[in-house]
Amino acid sequence: xxxxxxxxxxxxxxxxxxxxxxxxxxxxxxxxxxxxxxxxxxxxxxxxxxxxxxxxxxxxxxxxxxxxxxxxxxxxxxxxxxxxxxxxxxxxxxxxxxxxxxxxxxxxxxxxxxxxxxxxxxxxxxxxxxxxxxxxxxxxxxxxxxxxxxxxxxxxxxxxxxxxxxxxxxxxxxxxxxxxxxxxxxxxxxxxxxxxxxxxxxx
Amino acid sequence: xxxxxxxxxxxxxxxxxxxxxxxxxxxxxxxxxxxxxxxxxxxxxxxxxxxxxxxxxxxxxxxxxxxxxxxxxxxxxxxxxxxxxxxxxxxxxxxxxxxxxxxxxxxxxxxxxxxxxxxxxxxxxxxxxxxxxxxxxxxxxxxxxxxxxxxxxxxxxxxxxxxxxxxxxxxxxxxxxxxxxxxxxxxxxxxxxxxxxxxxxxxxxxxxxxxxxxxxxxxxxxx
Numbered sequence: 001x002x003x004x005x006x007x008x009x010x011x012x013x014x015x016x017x018x019x020x021x022x023x024x025x026x027x028x029x030x031x032x033x034x035x036x037x038x039x040x041x042x043x044x045x046x047x048x049x050x051x052x053x054x055x056x057x058x059x060x061x062x063x064x065x066x067x068x069x070x071x072x073x074x075x076x077x078x079x080x081x082x083x084x085x086x087x088x089x090x091x092x093x094x095x096x097x098x099x100x101x102x103x104x105x106x107x108x109x110x111x112x113x114x115x116x117x118x119x120x121x122x123x124x125x126x127x128x129x130x131x132x133x134x135x136x137x138x139x140x141x142x143x144x145x146x147x148x149x150x151x152x153x154x155x156x157x158x159x160x161x162x163x164x165x166x167x168x169x170x171x172x173x174x175x176x177x178x179x180x181x182x183x184x185x186x187x188x189x190x191x192x193x194x195x196x197x198x199x200x201x202x203x
Numbered sequence: 204x205x206x207x208x209x210x211x212x213x214x215x216x217x218x219x220x221x222x223x224x225x226x227x228x229x230x231x232x233x234x235x236x237x238x239x240x241x242x243x244x245x246x247x248x249x250x251x252x253x254x255x256x257x258x259x260x261x262x263x264x265x266x267x268x269x270x271x272x273x274x275x276x277x278x279x280x281x282x283x284x285x286x287x288x289x290x291x292x293x294x295x296x297x298x299x300x301x302x303x304x305x306x307x308x309x310x311x312x313x314x315x316x317x318x319x320x321x322x323x324x325x326x327x328x329x330x331x332x333x334x335x336x337x338x339x340x341x342x343x344x345x346x347x348x349x350x351x352x353x354x355x356x357x358x359x360x361x362x363x364x365x366x367x368x369x370x371x372x373x374x375x376x377x378x379x380x381x382x383x384x385x386x387x388x389x390x391x392x393x394x395x396x397x398x399x400x401x402x403x404x405x406x407x408x409x410x411x412x413x414x415x416x417x418x419x420x421x422x423x424x425x426x
Contacts, residue, residue: 051285051425071289080282086221087214098210099290 001027001062001146003048003070003178008057010043017043018197019056025193027146030169030179035197041182042079044197045149048180049076061147074147079155081136085125089116089135092124093142102143110141114164130156137165140172148172150181207292208300215304225273226308229266230316236262237320248325255324256385259334260341262320263313264378267345268370272363274305274353275421284357284421294421299414302350310342333388333395337402341381344406347413348373354420377405 002024009019017040025031033041046052048059050071061070083092093107111117114134124132133156140148148169154162169179179192219226240258241251278284287297317338321331352366359365384398 049285049289051288053425072291074289076285076289078282078285080280080285082282082286084214084218084281084283086218086223091214091217095210095214096286099207099286099292101207101291 001176001178003147003180004060005048006057006060008044008047008059009055010040010047010052011055012040012043021057021195023193023195025178025180027176027178028173030173030181030192032192032194033180033182033197034184034194039197041197042151044195045076045078045151045180045182049074049149051076070147073145074149075140075143075145076149076151077136077139077153078151081132082139083124083127083132083135085123087124088121089124089127090120092135093138096139097142100143100145106142110138113141113168114138115160130158130161133157134161134164137168140168146176147178148180150179150183152183153181154183207290208296211287211297211300212304215301216308219304219308224308225270226312229269229309230312232269233262233266233313233316234320236265237323241324251325252327252330252389255321255326256330256334256389257382258324259317259321260338260378260381260385263317263338263342264345264374266313267310267342268349268367268374270309271305271346271349271353271370272356272366274301274350274356275417276353276356276360276362279357288421288425294418295414298350298354298417298421299347299410302347302413302417305350306343306346310346313342314338327389330385330389333385337381337384337399340399340406341377341402344377344402344409345374347406347409348377350413350417351420354417354424357421358424377402380405 004024006022007019008021010017021044023031033044035041043052047054048070050059059070061073084095087095089111090107093110094104096102097104097107108117111120114137116131116134116138119127119131124135127135137153154165157165173179218224237258244251244254275284278287288294290297314335317335318331321334326334349366349370352370355369356362356366380398380402383393384395384402387393387395387398
């Protein structure tokens, strides 16, 4: 498995954020996207997922062109948690599980892993920002996807949450998964390539 | 695939019927429109009986436009639209499933409420039956047509009114056939079957065209 990006360019609101961006990530590898606010980290992740059309260039996963197909192989956790406030934590995860074709018994495991088991039947709107983040990350466990695209995954997480997340990513990479994360905070446990997007439009 | 689509259907229905879900808003609005008409027209029962079916149809049309703009934009606002876009199912099927759930939550209650509200307007049994039947066949057309507006609303934050204005002109034929069929049932010049079959045909066409167009809009937006 290999994620390949060739000569990607991003233009947002008439402003060129980056161009000529090429990289590849192989199985078991992680790629960190860093850079100042507004450098295009989120746009790059959405581009890889196929949620944003690149102004130029292409993204391929094992030779498939990016038009939903890369997204199908990916878990995308954006800076929005994609959690429905009126559903319980458990219902939120069951929905993702059914949608992505996971096994139903993975839900309880995902909740337990992130310490949300006691809150399983609480409406998600009662959860704190950090707990909602944990719930969003628990999605990674309910269905198996080789590529994880994570946008600021540790925002709002306490130390314990960050440790759980670190262990999770380590397991994912050890099992031959791929990880692309946009982040400000360093993830010291990861030995990863890094793309530093500059605010001026370089990379 | 059916498993995932059923999950979307159940989720949307659950959210609609929970606190703040807005499933009841349409019916309350429908009730409000129908109740004020007799006050404006006056206590003229034959006149109310004559315009009653049209009032019910106008009320149902406006009520089903209400809340349409939230079908996709609610998911867009909290990030779950990304989940749906990345799901393995075809986007057309996902859009159709969401429309079906929206109809069950907002359109079907209008159909159920119509005969009761018809009593307020002094409609006879035949007219009540005709209005309910035409609404049952016609409201899915409104929802699935409105799905295109709902997809556009993702790109137009707070675009609720704009969506209603965009969808309304295309809903006029449904209104014409619906009211015509009901009038025919209570003694018009047309046979009931002709306009009724036309609504049924419009509904079937929108059942297919709506999701396809909405999915195309969502793919175009991708921002």
